[in-house]
Amino acid sequence: MSVSPVYQVMTANRLTDGLAVYCRSDGSWSPDIALAAGAHDDAGREKLHLHGQQSAEDHHVVDPYFIDAVIADGLFEPVRLRERIRASGPTVALAALPSQAYAVGD
Amino acid sequence: MYQYRDIDRDFVRQRVEQFRDQVRRRLDGDLSEDEFKPLRLMNGVYLQLHAYMLRVAIPYGTLSSDQMRRLAHIARRYDKGFGHFTTRQNVQFNWPKLIDIPDILGELADVDMHAIQTSGNCIRNVTADHFAGVAADEVDDPRIYGEIIRQWSTLHPEFTFLPRKFKIAVTGSPADRAATRFHDIGLILRKGGESGDRIGFEVVVGGGQGRTPMVAKTIRDFVPEQDMLSYLEAILRVYNMLGRRDNKYKARIKILLHETGVEKFTQLVEDEWRHIKDGPLVLPVDTVAAIRADFALPPYQDAAAASDGFEPARVANPDFDLWVTRNVHAHKQPGYAIATVSLKPVGGIPGDATAEQMDAVADLADRFSLGEIRVSHEQNLVFAHVRRADLFALWQALQAIGLATANEGLVSDIIACPGLDYCALANARSIPVSQRISSLFDDMRKQHDIGELKIKISGCINACGHHHVGHIGILGVDRRGTENYQITLGGDAGPDANIGTIIGPGFDDDGVVAAVKTLIHRYLDIRDDGERFIDTFRRAGVRPFKEAVYGSA
Numbered sequence: 001m002s003v004s005p006v007y008q009v010m011t012a013n014r015l016t017d018g019l020a021v022y023c024r025s026d027g028s029w030s031p032d033i034a035l036a037a038g039a040h041d042d043a044g045r046e047k048l049h050l051h052g053q054q055s056a057e058d059h060h061v062v063d064p065y066f067i068d069a070v071i072a073d074g075l076f077e078p079v080r081l082r083e084r085i086r087a088s089g090p091t092v093a094l095a096a097l098p099s100q101a102y103a104v105g106d
Numbered sequence: 107m108y109q110y111r112d113i114d115r116d117f118v119r120q121r122v123e124q125f126r127d128q129v130r131r132r133l134d135g136d137l138s139e140d141e142f143k144p145l146r147l148m149n150g151v152y153l154q155l156h157a158y159m160l161r162v163a164i165p166y167g168t169l170s171s172d173q174m175r176r177l178a179h180i181a182r183r184y185d186k187g188f189g190h191f192t193t194r195q196n197v198q199f200n201w202p203k204l205i206d207i208p209d210i211l212g213e214l215a216d217v218d219m220h221a222i223q224t225s226g227n228c229i230r231n232v233t234a235d236h237f238a239g240v241a242a243d244e245v246d247d248p249r250i251y252g253e254i255i256r257q258w259s260t261l262h263p264e265f266t267f268l269p270r271k272f273k274i275a276v277t278g279s280p281a282d283r284a285a286t287r288f289h290d291i292g293l294i295l296r297k298g299g300e301s302g303d304r305i306g307f308e309v310v311v312g313g314g315q316g317r318t319p320m321v322a323k324t325i326r327d328f329v330p331e332q333d334m335l336s337y338l339e340a341i342l343r344v345y346n347m348l349g350r351r352d353n354k355y356k357a358r359i360k361i362l363l364h365e366t367g368v369e370k371f372t373q374l375v376e377d378e379w380r381h382i383k384d385g386p387l388v389l390p391v392d393t394v395a396a397i398r399a400d401f402a403l404p405p406y407q408d409a410a411a412a413s414d415g416f417e418p419a420r421v422a423n424p425d426f427d428l429w430v431t432r433n434v435h436a437h438k439q440p441g442y443a444i445a446t447v448s449l450k451p452v453g454g455i456p457g458d459a460t461a462e463q464m465d466a467v468a469d470l471a472d473r474f475s476l477g478e479i480r481v482s483h484e485q486n487l488v489f490a491h492v493r494r495a496d497l498f499a500l501w502q503a504l505q506a507i508g509l510a511t512a513n514e515g516l517v518s519d520i521i522a523c524p525g526l527d528y529c530a531l532a533n534a535r536s537i538p539v540s541q542r543i544s545s546l547f548d549d550m551r552k553q554h555d556i557g558e559l560k561i562k563i564s565g566c567i568n569a570c571g572h573h574h575v576g577h578i579g580i581l582g583v584d585r586r587g588t589e590n591y592q593i594t595l596g597g598d599a600g601p602d603a604n605i606g607t608i609i610g611p612g613f614d615d616d617g618v619v620a621a622v623k624t625l626i627h628r629y630l631d632i633r634d635d636g637e638r639f640i641d642t643f644r645r646a647g648v649r650p651f652k653e654a655v656y657g658s659a
Contacts, residue, residue, distance in 0.1 A: 013153055013157075015132070015133065015204065016133065016203060016204055016205050017157065017158070017203035017204060017205070018153055018154070018156075018157040018158035018203070018204060019156065019157055020155070020156055056139070058135070059132070059133070059134075059135040062139050062153060063139065063153075079587075080587065081526065081587070081588070081589065082155070082526060082532075082533075085155065085526055085527060085535075086155050086156060089156065090156070090527035090528060090537075091527055091535065091538060092455060092527055092537045092538060092541070093455075094186050094187070094188060
């Protein structure tokens, strides 16, 4: 089984609503990490870094930073648990109703 | 409860409009994030893992049914249909859009609520005993003094940029349901003075949790009511002058007290107090009386007629009897009771309530508890004025909305911070661990057999889930990229305040759930008659528990 190389993906929070967003290759941002651009060399990282810096200066996003991600089932998956939860949402249901809330071990 | 005066309403309205302008300037690009961040924090707006989070103050944990309905409306209109009640008697919304927050604050202002000083290095929302005013065991109503402190500390110019955040709790009961000894300042109401019957406070300072947990020390046995604010101001002034600003992890007053020594610190406070105690901060008798009037007991009905039907209902309904046993408490008014509404359904999320539940709680408060609701630091709600004769009907109504869990103080009444599911600071998840532990004990009678057992879970060392003071405490950490959970035993937030002891190496998420189960089984094996978990731990020590989890050395 082949092991995916580690890519770097630029992420930030969108200014207007705070949602976690990911930088696409054209410099736009999406809440869907599947649409993100992944850099695997210095040139790619520099391009994403400049996109992030410009977007922060233009007040579209807040605090851009790189995360490590691998390819899993054809899509980017963050390496760290924190970023996996940030990309896919809380691992628990959004409401307090016990019938909906129990979602452990996912 | 306290009724806003015009000055309160004008102030909150002005603050909403000020923040509206600040948000507009941020969105227009006139303010950078560095410039905007301290402004949003002073208005309770955080940027968390997934979205902004708005923390709304519920001063001393008291709110009206109309205010609860407004929270439900905000949850429904601006969030994802729920709110989260916290260990500081606040409520948090996890998904508001920045562009909506000025409108949300306007909606809160309509019902005399706000989010001011729910963040930042200032004096935070004052907390109090959630049974305040009605507890059979209290000296006086701590909310009177909580409100005076709120007015004094709101936008206090000298204390807006303290070395770190500053938390004050007030209790009127020797039972200390407000965890006063784990606050920067705890005020414990008592009677004293030369005559022995004057209202005043024992003042404890330097408590806290986080990465350096400490139990507060008493620096004065009795401060008369009239001197409360001048004494607080003296403490804050010493802290503001001498507290460290070079290292945020050493900036809390507990570190100053520890490094200075209790005796010297007390002397510094007393020296400062001598200069100011007879100045403008002396509390006028009529001011205290006016605020006291706001918290006067409501017009209760005749006690004799109020108890009809209660005992027969207990006998006829064993599940109701279980709920009464754990969730109903003595009231100072004969014929009345205090009822805790558990926000800890087995397998649920501690402290969460849906908009529908909040609306229903508001309606039940109007019907059964004179339109008032309390929020406890243990993330439950409280009806403080229920006729004993109404308890059965209240319980039935709570059952219909999933809020009649008979588990107050039991193994499933777990405090848990939002953890890595929501919080940008967390290292590990808290909520799923609490769900798994509470689901181990879905047999309510088994929970009652185990008895009082306080489990508290934090997802990082900041200890928002109060793990240091759990009978069983669980701290989630990041260990080489995976979640790892340390267990502490023997913590206590009450009058026998104590910080728990780490029992050994941590566990993964499966392991920590199994370890908690093992600890509880060991307790059941070795407990003496009538012993709670904490009693058995104090008698037997950590060894039998450690051996159960890790085996004999």
